[in-house]
Amino acid sequence: MMKKTILASCLILLFMHSYAQEYAILIKGGHVIDPKNQVDEVMDVAINEGKIVKVAKHIDAKARQVVDATGLYVTPGLIDIHAHHFFGTEPHSYLRNSYTAFPPDGFTFRTGVTTVVDAGSPGWRSFQKYKEQTIEHSKTRVLVFLNIIGEGMRGGPYEQNLADTDPKMAAMVAQQNKEDIVGFKVAHFEGHDWTIVDHAVEAGNMAGGIPVMVDFGGSNPPLPLDELLLKHLRKGDIFTHCFAQLKSREFIVDTLSKKVKPFILEARKQGRYFDVGYGGISFSFSQAIPAIKAGFYPDAISTDMHTGSMNGAMKDLLSVMSKFLVMGMDLQEVIAASTWQPAQMIKRPALGNLDVGSDADITILGLRKGDFGFYDYTGYKISGQEKLECEMTIRGGEIVYDLNGIANPVIVANRGEHH
């Protein structure tokens, strides 16, 4: 009799165990902002085997780790579509295999970024090295706009060498590395010449219609921006550094009338995208404030992260996002411009959302209250009462950053091998 009871209890326990849903991670009580799915309310999120498995009002189930997100915002993992991570040891090589670029993981997760798109550091000649050095050694998802200059961002004369633009080779390397390469990049070119842009567009067409991102470089006199946007670029191409105000290039807001130029509005209507690409000197409040006031919001908020910009006015993606909050975009719009919108711009609709079944790349943000100062490289400063802070980053279903230990138990992956 005793034995039978024990056996029965064991069977009942076994039965209960297999039917009681257990998740790897359960995020409880956070305010979910998922622009793709138009979710903007308090929800729970469950994760299993690296994927998002449930998003619902109340998920009452066991989990190996429960995250208390009360009072915090839960968003898709942030996507920074303009960064530079071709780190290496070659001297005098600007942002290609150089000391001035740095590996992503040390800078992404602490700011909620789970995906970066390298904006043209490698070209087709240097892509293989980039893949071996950066992509294969990063937990951050690393995608690439391949520089149309074969060498990539080697600096100086290398980036002015039109003879090193080969649309066929560039397109071939892009097609052979479809999982990594999302488009092409034109950058830093100073000639009074459209050839480089046309070559990038040609490569984009040959590689199956992938986008081109243009850093308009500079020339003297400046090339007409309307010609670039309306005659040379296609629907889906991206104009980065959109709030730059530099002498060598035309800018989007007329500085006298403080109005966004009509052809810019027309270009947007025709499907050209506008990316922040903050950088060292590529963002001025004198452009951004009137644009935001007029309702001209960037399609993507991005950093142009490198050793120069990160210790200047830019700092990191959350700092840039906070500036747009202070200028008048609301939080939902700022999150959309850092998640779902960039995912669409790079034609990666599986990213930037919290769909059930998608990779569990999730960011948990706090909105700190206080007195904060925000300045640009010209020294113009505004103040604001709110600032975004990264509380937690989850990449591929693994907690990779936890600022205040909101997971229970607190277990963070990637703690390193040193004591």
Ligand SMILES: [Zn+2]
């Ligand atoms: Zn850049």
